[in-house]
Amino acid sequence: MIARFNPESNIRLNSRYDEAVTGAIQGSLFDVGQEFGLGPLAASARRTSLADGAWIDLAPGWVRGADDLFERLVRNVPWRAERRRMYDNVVDVPRLLCQYGEEEPLPDPALGEARRALDEYYAPQIGESLCTVGLCLYRDGRDSVAWHGDNSGRQVRETVVAIVSLGNPRHLMLRRKQGSGQALRFPVGHGDLLVMGGTCQRTWEHAIPKTSRVVGPRISVQFRPSGVR
Ligand SMILES: O=C(O)CCC(=O)C(=O)O
Numbered sequence: 001m002i003a004r005f006n007p008e009s010n011i012r013l014n015s016r017y018d019e020a021v022t023g024a025i026q027g028s029l030f031d032v033g034q035e036f037g038l039g040p041l042a043a044s045a046r047r048t049s050l051a052d053g054a055w056i057d058l059a060p061g062w063v064r065g066a067d068d069l070f071e072r073l074v075r076n077v078p079w080r081a082e083r084r085r086m087y088d089n090v091v092d093v094p095r096l097l098c099q100y101g102e103e104e105p106l107p108d109p110a111l112g113e114a115r116r117a118l119d120e121y122y123a124p125q126i127g128e129s130l131c132t133v134g135l136c137l138y139r140d141g142r143d144s145v146a147w148h149g150d151n152s153g154r155q156v157r158e159t160v161v162a163i164v165s166l167g168n169p170r171h172l173m174l175r176r177k178q179g180s181g182q183a184l185r186f187p188v189g190h191g192d193l194l195v196m197g198g199t200c201q202r203t204w205e206h207a208i209p210k211t212s213r214v215v216g217p218r219i220s221v222q223f224r225p226s227g228v229r
Helices: 066-076 109-126
Strands: 004-006 011-016 046-049 054-059 080-086 089-100 132-138 145-148 161-167 170-176 184-188 192-198 204-208 218-224
Touching: 066 161, 066 218, 109 161, 109 192, 109 218, 161 170, 184 192
Parallel strands: none
Antiparallel strands: 011 080, 046 054, 054 192, 080 089, 089 132, 132 218, 145 204, 161 192, 161 218, 170 184, 170 204
16 A cells, blocks of 8 residues: 655655545534635735734635635645654554645646645735645544644745645644743634744644544645645
8 A cells, every 4th residue: 555655755645535534514604605715815814913024914704715725625635645654653654645836737727726826815925925835624623734834945034834724623823932921822724824934933833633522624735835845
């Protein structure tokens, strides 16, 4: 079943995900019957400054028709289960993944539209475009991602990582790497946009914690500049 092992990436690819996602999506009442569309970013993105030169923009419900888009992505994305070496063990990565580089065709035209809109708004602020698209599928509350900053690739002082959340809301947590203060908690799903900017990837960490609550699946779509991961 294990197809290949790339020692540099520390990741084992074992299979494509070709099962139905079993947890049903609980649709948003506001999204029923909506055609795909995007809100105006300049009017809807609300910026909050954080400590140490970081900031976040929030645009709740930025994507209309988000539940239909969720269903299409569950079906059409070639989801991969990965395994990762942790000390002496190889463990399952607790979510399914798929990554698109800047030249690769995206699995749905809606993602291209979202990327264009994000670029129009954020590229002038950071001097480069959000050209890569990463997708994660959290099947239920056992899927998660641990505390981290997206700073394992190209080293940048400041950058922007934009996350569109589809499907059932999960808590995206943010905490300072150094210094005190409570972690911040943002329930994101059903087309919400959360953008991390400034020094956020260096001076703060983010996570999607596991939850014992019964939650259905969520897809996170991340738009990043080239080499940022
Ligand atoms: O699920 C999310 O929105 C966060 C994803 C994330 O932090 C990552 O893939 O690096």
